[in-house]
Amino acid sequence: MASADSTGSSVSGRPRSGDLLHAGLAVALMLGVWGVGGLEVTTGKLSLIEALNGSTVLLPCSYSSCIGIKNLYFSWKYENNGSDVTLCESVIPSEDVEPKVKVTHDRVEFVGSSKTNNISILLWNITFEDEGVYACFARNPKEKNRNHTARLILRVVDQMKEVDNTLTTMIVSAVGGVIGLIVIFMAIKALVVHFLHKDDEKNKECLVSSSGNDNTENGLSGAKADKKGTPKA
Template structure:
């Protein structure tokens, strides 16, 4: 009959295996990013770069990527392509229109699959999602979305109020620093003045004792008069 240690071994190894699978699962996860800005603005008739990068801790092979556009009444695939491996540049298999250009590259481990959208129109306003699927990760899809707003002109942000606030705050901080320095200077001068007064008092007291022939004075050093 098997002992308790033998019976518990399969369960222990199963737990270790599940924990290892969990760690491996976390490592397998792709990360897709379109930058920190969730909304970008562009002027009608110009061009805009829609950024997208990906990363994987185990690498990739025959990775598929595509960009989709979604507005209130439209959904379409803008561009579809693949990346064979880390040493290969992305290749486009499907393009919705000529205004879209893939500007990505995997060189220097950038894993860049950004696109350039030219001759912007107001109808281009909407959500742009970058999708990535890695066969090494059981074909799970990862994505990141950025919102594009096409405008007639970019509004110039008036920073006058902000500059005034910064100037006031800077002035207050400068004044506080000046007050602290002035306080230290006054404290130093008062301290030196008190030390000089003490020295004068000690010196004056010594002179009085000498003149009055008190003990410890020069009068005490005279020899007694002989009769």
């Protein structure tokens, strides 16, 4: 049922369009802040790591959150044909507080630090059986248990592939040759301009000298003519 306000106008019990607009903006703002500051973990730019059999390999992982963390749970797991094997796990109480990591694999070492948001691990003396997918997981209760997982693939090889730098060498040589030709051309051009400038200066000096000589000779001839034309007393 409609009611009347102090001005006598009828007010409906349904929410006004302005209230709906404000509520929508508030929800959108909250979602925007949630999306920008949400927890994320990353294993770097490479999703595939190749390592020699018997070597030690670093499995990188880091986390970020603009909102901050509290009791952040993280773990490393080895995914093998649908069965996950936990390698290590821990909880970071707050920022800059180092976690007490529980390592459940004899060849795994935690090398991260909460001061740098780093939760990387080392895998020692790898074998071909260590090939597969490794998952870095984190969950942040401060963000209503928002969680994220980043994965990378480890490939174990007998020997590392030699990188063929033939094409790179050819390109560098070609570019160097072009640069060298440009430098030589500029040097020759500078020398030619220099000699032409000198020739111009010599020509100007010759013209000046010739003009002075002509004027001098003309003056002397006139003087002689005047002397010869003067009658003796």
